[in-house]
Amino acid sequence: MQSPTENDLECIEIKKHFGSVRAVDDVSFEIPKGSFFSILGPSGCGKTTLMRMIAGFEQPSSGDIRIKGKSVIGTPPNKRNVKMVFQHLALFPMMNVYENIAYGLRCAGASRDVIRTKVHDVLARISLPDVANREISQLSGGQKQRIAIARCMVLDPDVLLLDEPLGALDLKLREAMKIELKLLQHQFDTTFVYITHDQSEALVMSDNVAIMDKGKFVQIGTPQELYHRPAAAFVAGFVGDTNRWAGRVTRVENGAVEVATDAGLIIRGSVRGAGAPSAGDAVHVFVRPEFITAARAGGQAPTGAAGQNVIEGRIDSILFNGANSRVLVRDKAGELIEADVVLTGGVEDLKPKDDVTLSWSPEQTMSFSV
Amino acid sequence: MKQNDIKRLSLYLLFAPFALWIALLIILPHAGMLYISLREKVAPRVYEFGLGNYINFFNEPIYWNTLIRTGSMSLLVTVLALLLGFPIAYYIAKIAGYRTRGALFLMCLIPLWVSDLIRAFGWILLLRETGIISSSLQWAGVISTPIEFLYNDATVIVGLVYTVILFMIVPLVSTLDGMDDSMIEAGYNLGGNGPTVLRRIIIPYAMPGIVSGCIVVFMLTAGSYLTPILLGGKNSSWFTEQIYDQFITRYNWESGAAFGFVLLAFTSLVIWIGLKLSGQTLSSTVARS
Numbered sequence: 294m295q296s297p298t299e300n301d302l303e304c305i306e307i308k309k310h311f312g313s314v315r316a317v318d319d320v321s322f323e324i325p326k327g328s329f330f331s332i333l334g335p336s337g338c339g340k341t342t343l344m345r346m347i348a349g350f351e352q353p354s355s356g357d358i359r360i361k362g363k364s365v366i367g368t369p370p371n372k373r374n375v376k377m378v379f380q381h382l383a384l385f386p387m388m389n390v391y392e393n394i395a396y397g398l399r400c401a402g403a404s405r406d407v408i409r410t411k412v413h414d415v416l417a418r419i420s421l422p423d424v425a426n427r428e429i430s431q432l433s434g435g436q437k438q439r440i441a442i443a444r445c446m447v448l449d450p451d452v453l454l455l456d457e458p459l460g461a462l463d464l465k466l467r468e469a470m471k472i473e474l475k476l477l478q479h480q481f482d483t484t485f486v487y488i489t490h491d492q493s494e495a496l497v498m499s500d501n502v503a504i505m506d507k508g509k510f511v512q513i514g515t516p517q518e519l520y521h522r523p524a525a526a527f528v529a530g531f532v533g534d535t536n537r538w539a540g541r542v543t544r545v546e547n548g549a550v551e552v553a554t555d556a557g558l559i560i561r562g563s564v565r566g567a568g569a570p571s572a573g574d575a576v577h578v579f580v581r582p583e584f585i586t587a588a589r590a591g592g593q594a595p596t597g598a599a600g601q602n603v604i605e606g607r608i609d610s611i612l613f614n615g616a617n618s619r620v621l622v623r624d625k626a627g628e629l630i631e632a633d634v635v636l637t638g639g640v641e642d643l644k645p646k647d648d649v650t651l652s653w654s655p656e657q658t659m660s661f662s663v
Numbered sequence: 664m665k666q667n668d669i670k671r672l673s674l675y676l677l678f679a680p681f682a683l684w685i686a687l688l689i690i691l692p693h694a695g696m697l698y699i700s701l702r703e704k705v706a707p708r709v710y711e712f713g714l715g716n717y718i719n720f721f722n723e724p725i726y727w728n729t730l731i732r733t734g735s736m737s738l739l740v741t742v743l744a745l746l747l748g749f750p751i752a753y754y755i756a757k758i759a760g761y762r763t764r765g766a767l768f769l770m771c772l773i774p775l776w777v778s779d780l781i782r783a784f785g786w787i788l789l790l791r792e793t794g795i796i797s798s799s800l801q802w803a804g805v806i807s808t809p810i811e812f813l814y815n816d817a818t819v820i821v822g823l824v825y826t827v828i829l830f831m832i833v834p835l836v837s838t839l840d841g842m843d844d845s846m847i848e849a850g851y852n853l854g855g856n857g858p859t860v861l862r863r864i865i866i867p868y869a870m871p872g873i874v875s876g877c878i879v880v881f882m883l884t885a886g887s888y889l890t891p892i893l894l895g896g897k898n899s900s901w902f903t904e905q906i907y908d909q910f911i912t913r914y915n916w917e918s919g920a921a922f923g924f925v926l927l928a929f930t931s932l933v934i935w936i937g938l939k940l941s942g943q944t945l946s947s948t949v950a951r952s
Binding site: 348350369370371375376377379380381383385386387388396397399400401444445448 | 843845846848849850851852853854855856859863864867868870
């Protein structure tokens with residue numbers, strides 16, 4: 294049996310109803326000490342409500358929340374050792390940086406000397422040692438971000454909650470902050486719970502990710518698990534880019550299926566998720582673009598074992614994005630299929646209107662029962 | 664005509680009514696008043712230039728006592744309006760739902776549709792010896808003889824607070840409205856309790872609105888005439904009443920003009936002290952809301 298102190302945060306069968314709406318429906322999870330945990334879901338899936346319950350701004354309709362093994366149901370927000378970085382950071386504009394960070398320590402009744410030491414210490418750790426006397430309006434976006442984290446971390450929280458704090462930043466800064474957040478988490482060695490609708494943020498930073506949809510956790514796992522072994526069609530479609538077809542099973546053969554898509558393609562795939570489909574069942578089929586090989590038609594035949602999926606098509610357009618370039622291929626049924634390609638800039642590169650053969654293995658073809 | 668000239672012309676035209684208003688109704692009368700206030704009457708129809716009217720004011724305790732009394736009662740009214748108005752403004756801006764907010768704001772505005780005079784008579788109807796409150800208390804057996812609620816300081820203060828509280832609520836609502844709710848939640852999240860969040864976060868954030876509301880309310884109260892006279896009667900001793908007396912009853916325009924300037928200087932001084940104490944500036948408060 295696990296000792297209760299090994300998990301910084303546990304949620305047990307949390308439910309939250311607003312009238313007849315179930316914002317959070319039977320969510321259970323535990324987060325081990327010092328890990329980076331993300332809750333990823335589309336907007337309106339209940340992730341913010343869940344976070345507000347952990348912070349204490351909402352009370353769950355039923356269930357239990359335990360921080361370091363102790364239930365915090367009924368504990369007001371200011372008595373919980375859970376700190377939160379708000380979506381728009383909520384730094385206090387009428388105080389300077391020093392006062393913003395000192396606020397929590399003052400509330401805790403720390404002495405003047407302790408406050409001064411701690412504030413300067415935390416500013417040094419976020420590598421902004423000289424901003425103590427700046428006003429909030431004088432800081433850049435990334436600096437504000439770090440001050441908001443420092444303001445929480447100076448209080449040594451058991452858990453730090455982050456509510457999409459990168460949403461307001463521009464793309465370049467967001468990419469830089471992703472790495473920085475991960476480094477800060479390592480440095481402080483505190484449990485971070487990160488809420489986002491941006492899958493790349495969740496995948497890059499997290500040790501574990503929970504995928505949330507319609508108030509429920511669909512799957513919890515490492516980013517690799519979620520990407521390569523999704524447990525449900527929602528996860529396969531939500532995490533990462535993917536080609537998706539709807540169709541019906543025509544043949545089942547120990548773990549492999551043959552599917553006729555609604556547009557008329559025949560695709561062989563492997564059964565994933567819950568439920569064993571039988572012939573005639575409706576399924577969703579997913580294939581990630583990086584597993585599809587595109588070769589110019591009439592060239593050498595696609596290599597690989599028999600049983601590969603092979604489809605003829607014509608390139609509709611090329612989406613050039615350096616190493617992540619992609620082609621859109623229109624198949625005989627008139628649907629567009631995305632495939633990753635390497636474009637070297639040479640004459641051999643694929644061009645629009647080229648006829649191509651697409652091929653991919655059935656193991657990389659994920660079929661989920663509807 | 665060049666584009667620039669058209670722009671400049673339209674700017675002048677737009678600015679003209681405002682400039683006329685300031686010049687004709689504010690600067691010109693005040694210049695006239697200042698001139699009159701500096702004339703000393705030495706004999707019938709004989710005037711000398713000097714500060715005699717102002718010296719008179721300070722030599723006569725009844726005058727400056729009235730001014731001090733008006734000033735301190737106005738401050739009291741301002742404080743009461745703030746204490747009453749802040750929770751109302753906070754409720755409207757932060758707690759009430761989107762639709763209730765509009766309704767509540769409208770309810771605050773409705774009293775302004777009725778003239779000052781009618782509202783003052785409303786109070787008289789309620790509070791006089793034969794008024795509604797006195798007779799209902801008698802009917803309920805709480806008191807045996809009719810009570811006169813009018814013509815005392817408490818009534819004047821209640822009436823004034825009622826008249827000016829809206830001018831406190833409006834700037835407070837607009838500043839509190841601009842405050843992100845998550846700021847308050849952050850205050851709690853970082854360990855603050857209710858009083859700490861109020862003292863360290865909400866009030867400092869609302870300070871521009873508070874100061875702006877206080878300035879407007881103090882100015883309106885110190886310069887009000889109707890409410891103190893009607894509700895306070897002869898006992899009200901409001902400074903505006905002194906000015907009115909000088910002009911109308913005693914036909915001493917020189918002295919009345921001097922009193923007017925004393926009142927202006929006094930209220931300006933009080934506001935300057937208030938701004939210094941709260942660490943705000945005129946442009947950060949009144950100009951903003």
